Every structure is written in C-alpha cells, then in structure tokens.
Amino acid sequence: MRRYGKHTDEDDIRSRPNRKGNRPRTHIRPKHEDACEGMVLTVDRGRLTCLVGDRIIMAMKARELGRKAAIVGDRVALVGDLSGTKDTLARIVRIEERTSVLRRTADDDDPYERVVVANADQLAVVTALADPEPRPRLIDRCLVAAYDGGLTPLLVMTKSDLAPPDKLLELYGDLDIPYVVTSREELENGGAADRVRAFLAGRTTAFVGHSGVGKTTLVNALVPKDRRRVTGHVNAVTGRGRHTTTSALALPLDGTDDWVIDTPGVRSFGLAHIDPSRVIHAFPELEEGTEGCPRACSHDEPDCALDAWVAAGHADPARLYSLRRLLSTRERTEGD
DSSP states (O other): OOOOOOOOOGGGOOOOTTTSSSSOEEEEEEEETTTTEEEEEETTTTTTEETTEEEEEEEEEEEEEEEOOOOTTTTEEEOOOOOTTTTTOHHHHHEOSSSSSEBBSSTTTTOOOOEESOOOSSEEEESSSSSSSSOHHHHHHHHHHHHHHHOOOEEEEETTTTTTSSSHHHGGGGOOEEEOOOOOOHHHTTHHHHHHHHHTTTTTEEEOOOTTTTTHHHHHHHHHHHHHHHOOOOOOOOSTTTTOOOOOEEOOOTTTEEEEEOOOOOOBOHHHHOOOOHOOOHHHHHHGGGGGTTOOOOOOSTOOOOTHHTTSSSOEEEHHHHHHHHHTTTTTTOOO
C-alpha cells in the first residue's frame, strides 16, 4: 500500500522518466571548428543560396544563431551536407563580422531597421535623367545610407539621350562623387556596362535605384547569362508598376574576384536609424571641426561649431552646405 503525507518515504516516490533522454542541458555551444567558409548569394523564404569554394549550396540558419539573420554578402560558416547536390541542405552556424552594411527602414517613422546588403565596398546609385524623372531626395537618402554604412558611393545616370546630366551633376558636384553617364542605346548594346565596369575593379558593389531607371538591365549586361544561371535566379514579377527584382542577388563579374549585388527597386528609403555622427565621417575636412559642437549636435543649429570652422577657412562652405542638405533628408520627405 502506497503511503502519502508525513508517512511517505523515498520508496514511495516515483521518478518521472526523462522523455528527452539523459543528456544534461548546457549553454555551451559547439565551436564548429570544422565548418567551411562561404558567402550568401541570395535569400528566399528562409533558404539561403551560398557559394562554398566553387559549389553552390542551399542552406538554412542554425537555431543556435537565434534572431540573427544572414543576408546577401555575409561571410558565413557552414556545416552539414556541402555537396551542392539536389535536395541537400547545409546549416549556417556562424556569421562573420561585417565590414560594412547597407541599411534602411521602410519609412522614417518605422523603428524596424532592415539590413539590405553586407560587406559591400561601394553603392552604385542608379538614376534616370528622364522617364522617370530624377528624384534627388531619394538619391540623397541613398548617399546618407552609404556614408552611414561605410560604403563609397557611385552615381550612375542613365538615359542621357533624353535629358542632359548638367543639372544633376551641379547638385552633387561638391560631394566629389564619381559618376558615369550612359544613354538608352548604351544600355541596350552593352556600352553602359563597359563604362561602369571600370569603377567596379577590386570591389563588391551594390546597385540601388527605383523602378524603371535601368538598374537591373545594367546588372544583366555586366554579368553574362551563364554566370547568372550558376549563381541563382532573380525572382521576377511582371505587371505594371511592379519591381523587376524582388530579392537581392550577388553575382560574380566574369574573370575577376569582383561582385555586383542587384537589390530590389525602392519606392522609399527610410533613415530612422541614421546617426549624424557617422555620416560626418565622409567629410573629413569638417569632422575635426565638430570637436566644439554641443552634445548630440545635429550640425544644423545655432551652436554648431562647424560655422566657425568654415568661416576660419578650414573647409569649403559648399561642403558644409552639402553635409547639411544630406542630413536634412532624415526630417524631410522625398517630395519636399
């Protein structure tokens, strides 16, 4: 007869079986010292296409990474089936430290920050000179994101046969941004790709632009079709007003170690995450002058030390104007 209460002894206690086995729980994670290095080429619904050596493999993020997401351009460590054969799946167990990030928010009041591309050296901002009309406010926002994320900007202007580039070049001349001007004919016959390729040597370049400016057409001209088939595919949708590219895709330039990354067309580029103290790193002749600024200075207020710095001849006033114009894009809409 089983006894209960104060008469219970240890012979009467039934231990619950451990349904998950007898392995003790531990917070020590495996180091995965045998993991192979790879690069994320594209991400589609939780599946990541990666390049490991000369093999293209499919992978998923390991549970131990938690909420940390791997994005296009990331250098990662992988374990599991790395053969690259059909229906095999590897695991990403580590995401290496990033050298740069291109980030944006959907809108300026959206607190959720999206990392679009990792480890790119350069951001090519593609804009048409007409059809559609240039959107300088969007270009400014892309430039701010580039400076904030540690990317060097490149301005690519298309459709010069429809409108001259002079007005746009004047607007960005004081920023000393390298630029390329191309026509519709050059986009179609590959001449635009030849011009742009000269600025891509030794770099990983992310391309960004709104729909209709010729961004994806240019990327397709830069990367031969057989190379695109090897590395993956661009998810395409058709229909009026829809973007051609719906997920970022990294593609290798033929005969080089350089990469281009085609990103989805953007309608807006939110800057809720931008810190002015990071943007000013792109203006070295002004950065030293901020030592006298008040704490959390926006660099566009009465007590900003940059006015006196420029007045003393340490920097060109046009550069200060350009910095303030870029920083003001955080508070102003694209239509302002």
